[in-house]
Each structure stands twice: as C-alpha cells, then as structure tokens.
Amino acid sequence: MNLKKIKEAANLLERLSMQQKLIALYIIIIIIPIIIFTSIYFRNVYDRSIDEISIKSENALEIEKIHIKNNIETMRRTAQMVVSDFEFIDFIKSRNEANIDQLIDFRMNELSNVTRLQTNNPAIENIRLYTTNPYITEMWPILFKEERIMQKPWREEVINRNGMEVWWFDQQTDDVLERLPSQNTAKISLLRELDYPKDEHLGIIEINMFLKNFFPKMFGTVQDPDSVYVVIDKDNNMIRNFYHTYFEDEGIDPEDLKLKFNKSKHEGTGSFQFENNETPYLVITAYIDDLDAYLLNVISLEGLYAETSKTRNVIFIGIIFLVIILSFVTYVLVSLLLKKMYKLKDSMKRVEQGDFSVDVEIDGKDEISELAFHFKSLLGKMNGLIAEAVNKQATAKETELKALKTQIDSHFLYNTLENIKMMAEIEGQYAISDAVTSLGEMMRYNLKWKNDFVVLDEELNYIKNYVDIMNLRLDGLLTLKIDVPHELHDHEVLKMSLQPIMENAIKHGIIPKHQKNEGILQVNARCSEDYIIIEINDNGVGMTKEECELLNLSIQTGAGNQNLSSKGGNGIGIHNVNERIQLYYGTEYGVFVTSEKGEFTMVTVKLPCKIMRGGSRSV
Structure with missing residues (x-):
C-alpha cells in the first residue's frame, strides 16, 4: 500500500510543470529547515555567539599583532642600522685612546647619526651601547661602559646567544646612570651582543620601548570593561x-x-x-x-545570556514574517527565470536546425542571462571559425600558386649555381666549386619548405653545408665533428632547428676567441627512454654563470628576445627555436644552455623520439 502511494506521488510530480515543481520544492525546503531550526536553534545560539566573539577577538588580536610586529621591525631595523654604521662601530672597536678632536668629531657626526635614529622613531625610548672597550669614553645618552649592566639578569643570556637577539620585559625603568630612582613604567628591550673580531665580546646593544607604545591595546586609554x-x-x-x-x-x-x-x-x-x-x-x-x-x-x-534571550524572540517573529515574504518573491522570480529559460531553449533548437544567425537577446545578470551570453558568444565564435575556414581555403590556394612560382624561380637559381660550379671546376677552382655546391644544397633546403619536419640526417647535412661556407669566409677556422648513432638519423626534428644554434656558436662563441686558431664544433645525439637529446658544443669564449642563467631565462620567457634574435644568423633566434619546439611537442621539451667562461658553451636540445619511417618527409 505504501509502495503504491509512493508511485502515485512520483507520477503526480512528473506531471507537474517546471514552475510548479520549483514552487513545491521551495516550500518543502523552507518548511523542513524551520522545523529543524526551531528545535535546535536555542541550543546553538549560545555557541554561535561565542564563535562570533571569538572571531571578533581573533581579528582584534591579529590587528594587535600587526602593531606589535611593526614595533618589532622598528626596533630590529634601528639595531641593524646601529650595527651597520661602520664608522660608529669602528670608533667603538678602536683600541687607541681618542684625542679631544677625535671625540668631538665622533660626537658631532657618528654619535649624532645614532641619536637621530631615536629622534626619527618617537616610539623608541632609548638606544644604548654598552662596551667593554676601556679606551671608549661614555657619552650620554648612547654610549656607556658595560660594567653598568653587570648585574642585569639578561646580560649572561645575551652573551650566550652569540649575536642572536634577546627580547626582555621589565616592569620598571632604571636610570642607567643611577641618578634617579626606578620608575614604574614597564618596557621591552631588544638586546644583541656586539663582537669584533668574531667571537670576541665587544659590547651589548640595547633598544627599548615603553610597553604602552609596544602594546597599544593593552595600555590604551579606552578599555573594554568586559x-x-x-x-x-x-x-x-x-x-x-x-x-x-x-x-x-x-x-x-x-x-x-x-x-x-x-x-x-x-x-x-x-x-x-x-x-x-x-x-x-x-x-x-x-x-x-x-x-x-x-x-x-x-x-x-x-552579558551574553541576556542578549541571547532577546535575540530569540526577535528571530522567531522575523522567521514567520520572512517565510511569507519570500514565498511571494520566489513565485515572481521563478516566473521570470523560467521565461528566460524557455526563450533560450527555443534559440538552441533553431541553432540545432542549422540557423546560425539566431540573435539571443536576454538581459540580466542571473545565471540564465549569463548562460545566454555565453551561448551568444559561442555562436559568434562558430561563425568566425566558419569564416576563418573559408579564408584558409582561399589562402591555401593562393599559397599553392606562390609555391609554384617559387619553384619556377628556384629552378632558375639551381641551374645558374650549377653553371657557376661547372665553370669553377673547368678553371680548377675546386674550393669555389665546393662552396657553390654547399650553397646550392642550402638554398634547395630552404626554398623547398613544404613541411615543418625533416629527419635528423637532413638537418645535419644542412649544418655541414653551412660550416663549409663559413670556413670559406674564415680560412678553414672551423672543424665540425658529428657523433650521431646511425639509428638516430631517421628521427624527426623541426626544420631549421639546429642551424640558428650553430650560427650563434660560430659568431658569438668561436670567432671572438679563436680568430686564427681552430674552432671545434661538436654535435652529439643520444636516445634516452622516450626522448632524444642533441648537444651542440663549441670551444668558444663561453659565458659566466650569471650570463648563462640570464640567457636561459631569455630563451624560456622571451625576455631580451630582440637581442637573441640578433645573435641568430637568420633572425629566427634560439628563443624562437625553443618556442617552436614547445609549440609542436609540449613544454617538457626545448632548449637549454650550459657554459663555462673561456672554455665552452653547450646547447642541449630535447625532442621526443619520433622515427619518420619510409624515408624523410617532403621538405
């Protein structure tokens, strides 16, 4: 029988409209909490009130801690400024008895500087330095003999802390000159040992402040009676x-x-x-x-009990009145909310049918309005992508025509270079012939750019040709050594990813150092698990650790990118090589530089292991 009633209630709920369901759900949500609330509220009011008091007190304590920390930092900063005044400290540690002129100069300059620290920080009561140096004359109110504080309870602790600060509370303030009786004014002192040379006790620095300034809440003029x-x-x-x-x-x-x-x-x-x-x-x-x-x-x-009783009566009346008002307001809001939702649903149906010109006009700042705004933005992006796809197709056709023209022009260049090569061989100018051959291969490699990927072997041949041409300019200065296992020759690399690094090594590493001596360029490669490491090493001028760190930062972030690009022979730059690698393969790959000043620079390129099977891709 109960199961049958549950099914009937479920069927009735299914037949209700969305608006009726929301109103029914709202009434249930309101009634059930009220029943629970009235049964446990009065038991929890006291605990909640304590929580509120705790939060308020914690906030007040945090504010007080901020004041205290500010005072601590003021005292620390003052002590540090005294210690950092090298002319003042040099006079204190001097083992020669000063003459009258030196004492006057010290009092007018170094001692006045320390005195101004106290003047500029009104909260600080005293700055004192107690010294064991027998050649130092006491100068009020800063400089005193340490024998005046021999009986202080904190002296031994300060010395045992070996230069670490000690904080000490005093309930009364003593006159260091013992001229006046002790005053009933509490203070806090920052104490530090001054040692020079290291581990040789020279004196103790004391910075103190009255507690009424250090703890403003505790000693404030306005006190909470509770x-x-x-x-x-x-x-x-x-x-x-x-x-x-x-x-x-x-x-x-x-x-x-x-x-x-x-x-x-x-x-x-x-x-x-x-x-x-x-x-x-x-x-x-x-x-x-x-x-x-x-x-x-x-x-x-x-006083919390009396306030709880009063609050209980006010809240009980307020809840009854609030339920009535909220029920009416909810009914109106649900009607407006569902009206927007139905309008948005109709717009989505039109888009589903292929009408992408739908204009969704739903104003407001609620969730439905926000959803409509994002749906409208999505439609705009879809239309933009469709237009972009059409433009890309047109651009692709135009690129094909340009590529065809470039191919025709490149054939003319290749044939011309081949004629020059033959003429050089006929004349016996074999160095010129080899250079023209290398240049022709480089131009063919550059001009036939149909894919961003090549095999490692082709990229190595390109840098060989580049080094050959550079040797023509540098009278055979360069020696290129390549140690790459045969099984890595078919691995995929980005086209033109090694040449900018090689060019940078020659122009800014080898040429400034060697001039007429041999410059060695070493290319190594190895495979480790699922990635390949390519290392380009030169015996050039190298860099300092700081310069190398700055270069690596520039490579990763692009800071100083113009400078890097100027160092790259073709304007691409090491940063652009790193950016291309991370764009195609991910941020876990890229370029990293290590160097030692006057010894070497090594550029490490990390790439994923990808074998281009069946030969190289079209370049």
Missing part, C-alpha cells in the same frame, strides 16, 4: 596593565589563569574557556613567535 589583554612571556611571567583593575573587579587570580593557559597553549591562534565564581570566561590566545610569548584576550561572557 575584556582585558595580557601577555605571558617565555618564562611564564604575566605582563599586564596594572592600571586596569579588571582582574581585581572580576576576582580572577592571575596565577590560576596561567595554570589554565599552560594546559591548553599551542602555537598559532587558540582559545579555551573557564569559570570563575560561576561566571564563564573565554580566553583567545595568539602566539607571537618573534618574542616567544603569547598575547591573551580574557573576555567575560556574563
């Missing part, structure tokens, strides 16, 4: 604003808070809850890695 900020350092000491009586008003024991924190602390941002006098508290923690300390925001949740 929360407080504190810091727990690496030694488990709590640093807080004692003028803020939050702990006293709430009756919280700081030591008890530290115990609860130590049980739940971890690096990064975290949180935990605890109760004190039946009042719940939320604590958000953030780790400050530079200080190896934690920033805590302690928040009272006492």
Whole structure:
C-alpha cells in the first residue's frame, strides 16, 4: 500500500510543470529547515555567539599583532642600522685612546647619526651601547661602559646567544646612570651582543620601548570593561596593565589563569574557556613567535545570556514574517527565470536546425542571462571559425600558386649555381666549386619548405653545408665533428632547428676567441627512454654563470628576445627555436644552455623520439 502511494506521488510530480515543481520544492525546503531550526536553534545560539566573539577577538588580536610586529621591525631595523654604521662601530672597536678632536668629531657626526635614529622613531625610548672597550669614553645618552649592566639578569643570556637577539620585559625603568630612582613604567628591550673580531665580546646593544607604545591595546586609554589583554612571556611571567583593575573587579587570580593557559597553549591562534565564581570566561590566545610569548584576550561572557534571550524572540517573529515574504518573491522570480529559460531553449533548437544567425537577446545578470551570453558568444565564435575556414581555403590556394612560382624561380637559381660550379671546376677552382655546391644544397633546403619536419640526417647535412661556407669566409677556422648513432638519423626534428644554434656558436662563441686558431664544433645525439637529446658544443669564449642563467631565462620567457634574435644568423633566434619546439611537442621539451667562461658553451636540445619511417618527409 505504501509502495503504491509512493508511485502515485512520483507520477503526480512528473506531471507537474517546471514552475510548479520549483514552487513545491521551495516550500518543502523552507518548511523542513524551520522545523529543524526551531528545535535546535536555542541550543546553538549560545555557541554561535561565542564563535562570533571569538572571531571578533581573533581579528582584534591579529590587528594587535600587526602593531606589535611593526614595533618589532622598528626596533630590529634601528639595531641593524646601529650595527651597520661602520664608522660608529669602528670608533667603538678602536683600541687607541681618542684625542679631544677625535671625540668631538665622533660626537658631532657618528654619535649624532645614532641619536637621530631615536629622534626619527618617537616610539623608541632609548638606544644604548654598552662596551667593554676601556679606551671608549661614555657619552650620554648612547654610549656607556658595560660594567653598568653587570648585574642585569639578561646580560649572561645575551652573551650566550652569540649575536642572536634577546627580547626582555621589565616592569620598571632604571636610570642607567643611577641618578634617579626606578620608575614604574614597564618596557621591552631588544638586546644583541656586539663582537669584533668574531667571537670576541665587544659590547651589548640595547633598544627599548615603553610597553604602552609596544602594546597599544593593552595600555590604551579606552578599555573594554568586559575584556582585558595580557601577555605571558617565555618564562611564564604575566605582563599586564596594572592600571586596569579588571582582574581585581572580576576576582580572577592571575596565577590560576596561567595554570589554565599552560594546559591548553599551542602555537598559532587558540582559545579555551573557564569559570570563575560561576561566571564563564573565554580566553583567545595568539602566539607571537618573534618574542616567544603569547598575547591573551580574557573576555567575560556574563552579558551574553541576556542578549541571547532577546535575540530569540526577535528571530522567531522575523522567521514567520520572512517565510511569507519570500514565498511571494520566489513565485515572481521563478516566473521570470523560467521565461528566460524557455526563450533560450527555443534559440538552441533553431541553432540545432542549422540557423546560425539566431540573435539571443536576454538581459540580466542571473545565471540564465549569463548562460545566454555565453551561448551568444559561442555562436559568434562558430561563425568566425566558419569564416576563418573559408579564408584558409582561399589562402591555401593562393599559397599553392606562390609555391609554384617559387619553384619556377628556384629552378632558375639551381641551374645558374650549377653553371657557376661547372665553370669553377673547368678553371680548377675546386674550393669555389665546393662552396657553390654547399650553397646550392642550402638554398634547395630552404626554398623547398613544404613541411615543418625533416629527419635528423637532413638537418645535419644542412649544418655541414653551412660550416663549409663559413670556413670559406674564415680560412678553414672551423672543424665540425658529428657523433650521431646511425639509428638516430631517421628521427624527426623541426626544420631549421639546429642551424640558428650553430650560427650563434660560430659568431658569438668561436670567432671572438679563436680568430686564427681552430674552432671545434661538436654535435652529439643520444636516445634516452622516450626522448632524444642533441648537444651542440663549441670551444668558444663561453659565458659566466650569471650570463648563462640570464640567457636561459631569455630563451624560456622571451625576455631580451630582440637581442637573441640578433645573435641568430637568420633572425629566427634560439628563443624562437625553443618556442617552436614547445609549440609542436609540449613544454617538457626545448632548449637549454650550459657554459663555462673561456672554455665552452653547450646547447642541449630535447625532442621526443619520433622515427619518420619510409624515408624523410617532403621538405
């Protein structure tokens, strides 16, 4: 019986229109969540409110961390600028007692420069350097003897850190000259050992800042009565604003808070809850890695209960009103949405029937309108591709005619070169005859360009002819050595992919170095798994490591492409060779250069293993 009712309901659903289905689905989607929502809402409101407080507090902590990091960087930068002031440091490390003129010059120049660092950073309270150099005279407020800080608890730790920075919190500020009593003003200090020569203690640099400037939230004039900020350092000491009586008003024991924190602390941002006098508290923690300390925001949740009760009543009334409004709005929107969809469906049917001139006019910014826009763009691209195909056919015919004309012209050139060759042989000018033969083969190779692919053997013959012609110009300077296994001669390579590399090696590698000495060009090839490696090596001027890295970057990215093209003999350039290889075969293949200044340059070409069986393709 139940199965029969399910089938009837399914049949009824199938008979409904799309609009009726959407409205029914919308009502179901609204009603079911309302039932679930009313049963669990009041249980989850409290948790969600805590989450909101946590997010707000975490954001506030992040902002505070940004201020803290800015202050840290300011102090670090100031310390580094002091250390980097070589004239100042040279005076400090001097082992000769300075005369009056030197002291005055130092105070007016180097010491004034350091003093200006403090003046230009108002948040920094003091910049001090405590030195062990007995020849140095104390100069307030920067330069002091290290014996003044012998009893400081941080001195031994700073020395043991071997130049690494140490951050130290002080709840009170002492007068280094011991003229004034200690002030109840907390501060933080950046401490670094100064050693010269290496591992020889020269002194300690101290950069300090008042905590009211370093922790603006904690010591701000406007305090949230329901929360407080504190810091727990690496030694488990709590640093807080004692003028803020939050702990006293709430009756919280700081030591008890530290115990609860130590049980739940971890690096990064975290949180935990605890109760004190039946009042719940939320604590958000953030780790400050530079200080190896934690920033805590302690928040009272006492006022949350009253707000939850008020929110519950408002939301319950709002949900009922919202369902009524949304039901009406949904009905209107669904009607408009489906109207656009039906219009788009009719346009698609016309395209399916072969009418590519359909003009889809659907305005709006919703998904259906966006789909209509992309469909219209697709139609435009289809029409463009059809027109492009027609143009390509016409261009192909025109190219065939031009190729025929070129072939006729090339026959004239070949016959002329053959006559010149015969005349040279008759006259006994065999060097000229060989050069004309090489030139004729190169021209035949260039002019008969019907395919972008040739076998490796043909590309090697081409560079042989090229080297022969260059030797005619260079009085036999060049020696070409080819070590390519016979089984690789039928492998596929891109036409004119090796000649630009060879030309670049001769013009910019061998000629500037050898002049009248022999220049050696070595071509090697080997097959490794599913790719072939071709190496063109010359014993030319070579390049430095930096120049080689810049050249490889230019080859891959095209930066400085004009310069590369100028180095290629025929204007194609190594970058263009690499670009052609990656265009035809993929980015895992291409050209890479290694070199050593004054020794060699080797260009490595990586290609896929493809055997052109049955002989070479038409060139």
